[in-house]
Amino acid sequence: MLAKRIIPCLDIRNGRVVKGVKFGDLRDVEDPVEMAKFYNDSGADELVFYDITASAEGRKLFADTLVNVAKQIFIPLTVGGGISSVEDFDRVLKRGADKVSVNTGAIYNPSIINEAAKKYGSQCVVLSMDIKRVDGEFKIFAKGGRENTGIDAIEWAYKGQEEGAGELVVNSIDTDGVKKGFDLEMLDAICAKVSIPVIASGGAGCKEDFTTLFKSCKGVDAGLAASIFHFKQVDIKDLKKDLRANGIEVRL
């Protein structure tokens, strides 16, 4: 059986990690390579790098960062942030990314999913979705969750799959940052509609939230989180031991 995956997400701005991990009480480590190594050693199954820089200079630093990480960390690397063309896919894949995550770029130009899938294979194309409830319906939000597009999230997830996305990241704006658990209702609704892997994001506050996630949403393949790993509220190795003790297959 495939192991359920645990994926930490690192936000990168101008070549540095935005929220550094506290290593003991010594210092905030902001070096992406060191942080990637730390996560690799603690058993992360995959790493997501999210480029939140806007400047050209920042992009260049991000590219250098990516190359440095990919030269030393040999697990799948996903890159997201500002992906809006096939050229953007090319730019990061050449520097060691294995998958590229597209979000707002695909909302404005859905054909990017199909073009990239044809050129690089579906396994490279991750469709990331920010979803929020509006009047009881799941809607897709663009621009980091600031803009309601009015698009139905379930339909968009299905369209993404049909266009050739190889994986979906389902990020619930409603549970994000609340730390009371993943959005199981939203995840179930998406999983019922698609047959590609689904990565749950938004809401993890403790180890038990991951157990609940994988026990109740059988269709979910991976759990993604940022701050609870960065701030060591949850240690990935401990988390995986717990999951295994609960009968969930993980890579230890």
Add this chain to the structure above:
Amino acid sequence: MIAIVDYGVGNLFSLKSSLDYLGLESKITSDEKDLRDADKIILPGVGAFGDAKAKLESTGLILVIKEEAEKKPLLGICLGMQLLLEKSYEFGEYEGLGFIPGDVVQFDIPKEYKVPHMGWNALDFTQKNCPLFKYIKDKDYVYYVHSFYAKTEPKYVAATSNYAIDVTGVVWNKNVYGTQFHPEKSGEVGLNILRAFGELK
């Protein structure tokens, strides 16, 4: 020197980086002389079988690979491993290199198993004496991404991973080895497989 065959399919950055990391000298090449001079050859690959086979043919290196594999270790990775088989039925019918008897076929598994088979799965050794396993253990996890799989006789299978069926994970016939998974993306375990390959004579 390990020659990594460059025939225009897939991203060789991670493979080259992982060999560098292990201190194994390697060269990404489509030059016949490099393949002749190398002490080992790696045949990588992602994408569709037919397309990859055509591209490999256009390099004119198939005969060279066949001759050199008599003398030195050859490792196929992912689609590169599938190319080692006799035939593939991926979107048509294509002839492989024929190092390993058998075919590459579509998954015929229950619907709840998603295809591609993508993610970390545990290896079940079927021939634990396979030299690639020198530094790894039975049940270690490796990273897979594939939609078709190799069907061959048990004597050519060194390890499988369970995904409704026993999916061929490692093939082995004399000098010729193949991994369906990506060792260059399988963390420490993957590095240890490449390390063992690097030590082969």
